[in-house]
Amino acid sequence: QKEVEQDPGPLSVPEGAIVSLNCTYSNSAFQYFMWYRQYSRKGPELLMYTYSSGNKEDGRFTAQVDKSSKYISLFIRDSQPSDSATYLCAMSLFDNNNDMRFGAGTRLTVKP
Amino acid sequence: SAVISQKPSRDICQRGTSLTIQCQVDSQVTMMFWYRQQPGQSLTLIATANQGSEATYESGFVIDKFPISRPNLTFSTLTVSNMSPEDSSIYLCSVEDRGRATEAFFGQGTRLTVV
Known part of the structure; x- marks a missing residue:
């Protein structure tokens, strides 16, 4: 089992839709959770990070962490x-x- | 925020040859990191490069295959040696701003194809 599982998609949505992206993980000791965005032929850029559980909002983006379910x-x-x-x-x-x-x-x- | 320039952006190489990838940062950083990004797979850390010391390699990566230099606080190189088609991948360098992964920056990557 991989430590971090993420559905590779591809995911296609119409403009204006709400998008939900998810990851599950196996190591309950993880404390810092990050989301990166990577445009084609570019390096990843940090979008948001969250420490421990909870939600974090930044403009149109919201990051959620559920440590009990090991799901972000x-x-x-x-x-x-x-x-x-x-x-x-x-x-x-x-x-x-x-x-x-x-x-x-x-x-x-x-x-x- | 740190600005990272990585060269070359892409290359096509013959098997058995070596390629050196350069990473230049616009500010002094203690730690630089080299990653591999294979198609459909997770970013995988190859090694951590600190100025003035030997690079620290992750499990599955060895110095003979991926020698790293870190001559100063703004520059590092990664060499992919004796290449085979399995080495075809994107290689990325990264730095931590203020020593925190939550403030990490990546170069644009080097897309390597081995034929």
């Missing part, structure tokens, strides 16, 4: 064609790169 989500409201990218979840025990584990990424296309 990223919601995108009023999705735009510019949101078309691959979204990677990542998590770590500590706030450092050495033990960060990534999901395989979900490819999202938002159609005008």
Whole structure:
């Protein structure tokens, strides 16, 4: 079993839709949860991070962590064609790169 | 935020040859990281490079195959040695801003194809 599971998609939605992206994980010790966005032929860029459980909102993006279910989500409201990218979840025990584990990424296309 | 320049952006190489990838950061950083991103698979950490010390390699990666240099606080190289088609992948360098993974930045990646 992989430490982090993420449905690779692809996911295609119409503009304005609410998008839900999810990851599950096996290591209950993970404390830091991150979402990256990666445009084609670009490196990942950090969108949001959450420490421990709870929700975090930033504009149209909301990150949720449910540690009891080992499940994290990223919601995108009023999705735009510019949101078309691959979204990677990542998590770590500590706030450092050495033990960060990534999901395989979900490819999202938002159609005008 | 750190700006990372990675070269080359892509290359097609013959098997058995080596390729050196360069990563330049616009500010001094203590730790630099090299990742591999294979199609449909997770980003996988290859090694951590600290200035002035040997790189620390993750399980499954060895120095003979992926030698790393870190001559100063703004630059690092990763060499993919004696390449085979299985090495075809995207290679990314990353830095932690202020030593925190939650403030990590990535280069644009090097897309390597081995034929």
